[in-house]
Amino acid sequence: MKILLIIPAYNEEKNLPSVLTSLKQNCPQCDILVVDDCSNDGTRKVCKNVNVNVVSLPVNLGIGGAVQTGYKYANYFGYDIAIQVDGDGQHNSEYINELIVKISDGVDLCIGSRFIEKQGFQSTALRRVGINYFSKLIKILSKKLITDPTSGFRACNRKVIECFAKEYPTDYPEPETVVFICKKDFSICEIPVIMNDRAEGKSSITKIKSIYYLIKVSIAIIIASISSNRGVKHE
């Protein structure tokens, strides 16, 4: 079984080396692909040093575009499982094998959630309110309880890879894709994980952006829950 780890990275030269070493240790059976979203630091060099495949995008696409590049790559090269891991060290590579087991058991998309056992880094109170709100909204619209819809720590199988390669939201994609996947009648599950606080650098979502984030993602979720049956017809 071919497994790909997709790591979107934007200016993560400080965090990446430790992330890559721990990934190589914990999952030697997986291929690693770093998607360098037009960083202006040594992100690409760091990956080359440890001999990891890196796709360097010529212009900055944002997180959605970068992650989709990974899914397109997985689609082209026939990977059976694609796992998304953040490049900032928030995601613990010990849980990757659990994600793989879940996908092998036949689940289409498996999300690592930090709110099932409520351990480790829980994010700030304000963000938890936001995440909780998205969780409730998704519960109402697609009748699935997803405790951590904003988590970027997720694994999916071949069917979902093909879907994501074709269609993936541009910015702040995570909650929207959850609804999208529910609508397409794929199965979703969550496993409890412990996340770390990021070691270096800042989160991409600042205070002013968070208002935009809230509004944009809410609308995106509502639209996705109403209309995303159009893709099914093509299959």
Next chain:
Amino acid sequence: MNNILQVILICCSIVFFLFIFHMVKIRKLELKYALTWILSSIIFVIIAIFPKIVSFIAEILFIKEPVNALFLIIMFFVIFIIFTLTIALSSVVNKCKTLTQELGILKMQLDNSENNERTDCH
């Protein structure tokens, strides 16, 4: 409608129409996106020549001043054009995104095959 306003409108709308036509001819404007401009400029010319149309529209919509009806018509076209622009922009953004992604993957493959060749030579 005021006579001076009518003369200005006739001149402007004709010049405007000719200008757009010229831009399409020298291929500075893509005809596909210029269509909305051509359509609206033709209608502006017609309105400028027959201002009765505006009075008529004002009457059936219960607008007191015909000039306000004119503004309404112009506003309608402006919104229409801006909207088609947004559609065009969205499609360009999508195409650009796809190209960037494919280019990134392609560059990686090229890099890898070059590296392989180099190690083969040594």
